[in-house]
Amino acid sequence: GAVVSQHPSRVICKSGTSVKIECRSLDFQATTMFWYRQFPKQSLMLMATSNEGSKATYEQGVEKDKFLINHASLTLSTLTVTSAHPEDSSFYICSARGSGDAYNEQFFGPGTRLTVL
């Protein structure tokens, strides 16, 4: 089945530093990937939609200069949290839109827990 991985699974960084999170579709090509943020005991909030080879589309209220998204290949999208602050601490989840018969489905990665000190 379609598998999506994320790396790292957990990261702790100092305030002011940048952190990169990778999202990979392991056994399929994903023209579209999505980045979500999940606060404790809350739902997933869509941050941006990432299309391979083009600029990401950000949701209202999401700072595109703070959350840099790159989707350079059909199997990899990266989210870079720049100049991270404690309020950026959260659980970041990516998903990839399937291909073929699974075109209308999303497959989720296991998430990355970011803690900014």
Add this chain to the structure above:
Amino acid sequence: AQSVSQHNHHVILSEAASLELGCNYSYGGTVNLFWYVQYPGQHLQLLLKYFSGDPLVKGIKGFEAEFIKSKFSFNLRKPSVQWSDTAEYFCAVMLTGGFKTIFGAGTRLFVKA
């Protein structure tokens, strides 16, 4: 604005009880509907989905959901829950065209053994 409402934030049931979790959405166009489950410490897994056809869909682990278009609802049901169903359940609506998916706030289900 599009939204997804899950009526119950926390549900506590005893084993063998029946379950129904409500989900309503606000969007006038065509949608694809999903229920996901997130077990403690694990990532989201698809329970079931509705794209078209029979509005009663069956998923994994004995779950089913019924799409009622006139009510913009997609309620999740299971006739007899088990302790292992303890998890958080998310209803999600994919807007066709842009494929943007909106999630409900989630329902935490705790099943007492």
